[in-house]
Amino acid sequence: MNNPGNPAQGKVEAQAPLSGTRSKLSLISVLIGTSVVVLDSGLVNIALPTLARQYDIDPGRAVWIVIAHQLVTAMLIIPAAGIGRRFGQRDTYLAGLFLVLLGAVGCLLAPNFAALLLARAIQGAGTAAIVALGMALVRSSYSGPQLAVMLGWYAMSVAVSNAAAPVFGGVLLATLGWRWIFAIAILPALISATLMLAGPQNRRHRDETLDLPGFLFSAMAMAAFMLSVDRVSTSPQWAIVGMAVFATSGVLFIRRQKTAFFPALYIKAFENRRFSWAVTTSFLSFAAATMTLIGCVFLVEVGRGMSALETSLILCLWPIGTAVTAPISGRLTGRFAPGRISSTGLGLFAIGAGLVAMLPSDFSAIDLAWRVGLCGLGFGLYQSPNNLEMLSAVPREHSGTAAAILACTRTMAMSFGASLAGMLLASGDPGVVAYKVISLGCLTSLLAILASEQR
Known part of the structure; x- marks a missing residue:
């Protein structure tokens, strides 16, 4: 810790x-x-x-x-x-x-x-x-x-x-x-x-060959994951097939990275505790954010019957809040432990999501707006320190690996969160079930805090 x-x-x-x-x-x-x-x-x-x-x-x-x-x-x-x-x-x-x-x-x-x-x-x-x-x-x-x-x-x-x-x-x-x-x-x-x-030219490793099998396995795994989570609600049988392809491709990719002379990915990065827990935190946090955001959309448009314009005006406070705290978070990271700042930001996000989940059914736009803004403030405080942990935990020459893993993690987490939200919303009245989706987002953010505190 x-x-x-x-x-x-x-x-x-x-x-x-x-x-x-x-x-x-x-x-x-x-x-x-x-x-x-x-x-x-x-x-x-x-x-x-x-x-x-x-x-x-x-x-x-x-x-x-x-x-x-x-x-x-x-x-x-x-x-x-x-x-x-x-x-x-x-x-x-x-x-x-x-x-x-x-x-x-x-x-x-x-x-x-x-x-x-x-x-x-x-x-x-x-x-x-x-x-x-x-x-x-x-x-x-x-x-x-x-x-x-x-x-x-x-x-x-x-x-x-x-x-x-x-x-x-x-x-x-x-x-x-x-x-x-x-x-x-x-x-x-x-x-x-x-x-x-x-700008400056960085080093090229022209003596290394491209890991084409690794590229193929990674592409197959990502495609299978994206398509399968998208089909969970509508075609569960194809989703199962897709996840099997994802698991097989993933295993083949990892085995390839361990044996390739010039692997596509610096797989040893996961041996670093800071890196591994930062990746885990990233996955859980983006899944939580996606579920919370989707839940808010259905809560506003279906539950309260507000227009698409009103919805966009309320929800834009999320990225605005993130834009406010993100540069502040970057400066704080130079003075305090990045993991602790990330946990604090996720705590603010969890509070905001929890407060949204406890809103009465007749809430006003202002009631929701400031809670959404709090989610954004917390998420902005969290992101930069966690990204820093991932990037700085690997040698500079392998920074591409850290950035790629971060991008893949974010993409997979958002797809996973959207899939879970879709399954819940399909189980009943979306305007009512939206509260459960947001609650699940809040719970997932608490798991992200636990992961953040392990490094």
């Missing part, structure tokens, strides 16, 4: 900071690139009904615009980290930006639904490189307290993008039309690429 009397315990290793003008340009590029892909996901979610009408398809098919992107992203996160190690993280990140740009142009010009799906898949491949290597690039340029602060800025950029997406998407659809949902990413992506080109 963390010792509150010893702030140095659990801190990032003491290394000389590598920051300079070129490193700052690289950081800004990562913040912009990350904001682009996060904003893109939010904007497309808002535009799904419009896109369904535009291409004359039913809403069930339209959802594949999102699924295709998420599936390809999940499948390619670990391969992107391995390619980044072989050819350089900066150049691989730039390739990801290029694919995001190419996909955005493809979406903009897509003549039919099939072409749109292909363009979204291309964007998903680019997004995988950005989420797998963004934090690794920050880690390669900063260390110690500076790294903690920069991770706080990283978390803030994600939160601001999440908060802006619903409002920004509505404005674009109402004024400029659906094509701007995709076109809006082009200029920021170009700016991000220009800044990254001016």
Whole structure:
């Protein structure tokens, strides 16, 4: 456990900071690139009904615009980290930006639904490189307290993008039309690429070969997991088959990593107690956040009958709260043990979720709003220290591994949380069952606190 009397315990290793003008340009590029892909996901979610009408398809098919992107992203996160190690993280990140740009142009010009799906898949491949290597690039340029602060800025950029997406998407659809949902990413992506080109080049391991079998097993495992959890409620038999494929692929991947001369992933990272418990905490916390957020949506729209606009205005307080505390959390990590700060943030989140779960059925918008804001404040306080623990627990040259595992963990946890929420909501009146979903989110966050305290 963390010792509150010893702030140095659990801190990032003491290394000389590598920051300079070129490193700052690289950081800004990562913040912009990350904001682009996060904003893109939010904007497309808002535009799904419009896109369904535009291409004359039913809403069930339209959802594949999102699924295709998420599936390809999940499948390619670990391969992107391995390619980044072989050819350089900066150049691989730039390739990801290029694919995001190419996909955005493809979406903009897509003549039919099939072409749109292909363009979204291309964007998903680019997004995988950005989420797998963004934090690794920050880690390669900063260390110690500076790294903690920069991770706080990283978390803030994600939160601001999440908060802006619903409002920004509505404005674009109402004024400029659906094509701007995709076109809006082009200029920021170009700016991000220009800044990254001016940033420092990191080491390439050209003497190493790509672990293609490892890439294949990891992609199969992630695809099987994503598809199976999505089918738990509607096709349980296929979900069981999918989980069997996931387990088999996962075992084959781990065995490959233990025997490969140049493995896709630095599997020894899990031998580090700080790293393993930080990963566990991350999974539980993102599952808890997903369940709580989905529960709040149904509580507001179905339970209280509020409009989609009212719902978005209330729930945007979550990412706003995260944006407020994330940079503060980064600075606190330079003074206190990261694990203790993470636990405190998760405690605030659990209190907020618990208070939401105890709301009466006739609650007002304000009653819910400040509780949702408290969840966001707590989650923002938690994220940066936990990410720091993961990144600093492995050698700098393997930072891509830590960033990729973090991205995979977050993706799997959100899918798992959404699946559990969906199963509960299908068991009764969604407006009533939403309270149970939020309660489960609160309970899961308490488990995350226990995991956080083990390091």
